[in-house]
Amino acid sequence: MGATVKGVVYGLIGTALAQAVLAGIGFWIAGVPQALLFGFLTFVLSFVPIDPPLVWGSVALGLFIQGAVWWSFFVAAWGLLLVSSIDNVIRPYVLGKTDNRPVLLGFFGFLGGVVAFGFIGIFLGPTLLAVAYSLFLEWTTAEVEERRHPTEQI
Numbered sequence: 001m002g003a004t005v006k007g008v009v010y011g012l013i014g015t016a017l018a019q020a021v022l023a024g025i026g027f028w029i030a031g032v033p034q035a036l037l038f039g040f041l042t043f044v045l046s047f048v049p050i051d052p053p054l055v056w057g058s059v060a061l062g063l064f065i066q067g068a069v070w071w072s073f074f075v076a077a078w079g080l081l082l083v084s085s086i087d088n089v090i091r092p093y094v095l096g097k098t099d100n101r102p103v104l105l106g107f108f109g110f111l112g113g114v115v116a117f118g119f120i121g122i123f124l125g126p127t128l129l130a131v132a133y134s135l136f137l138e139w140t141t142a143e144v145e146e147r148r149h150p151t152e153q154i
Helices: 002-029 034-044 052-065 068-085 087-098 105-146
Strands: none
Touching: 002 034, 002 052, 002 068, 002 087, 002 105, 034 052, 052 068
């Protein structure tokens, strides 16, 4: 359970940091004023699912309105291909390093936790699902061992 919590926390912070750095670099390349501020805003909103696109989408829309159409498309493509998709690489990698449960199970724990408990569910959902998964594995392993080596009952 401790490894799962550690993995979830490291996964969240690592993903948020990676998204913020990539977003900041993209904003800087596009010449967006206060690119560092928008990068930090991306970091803060990365803890809430689906919110980083609000930042880079708003910046892309702002550039489009200002007439910088190509830079707007660049920021939108950068955000879609790099900033938002890095979440699908870093979080499963970090969770896979700290826990031996299937990645899809962790993802469902994350989503279910957010739906059931809100923000705290980001941590609580994967943890509860990992505990249930560990108990299930322990129970099935004990059942298999019992069948392999039946004890004599008198």
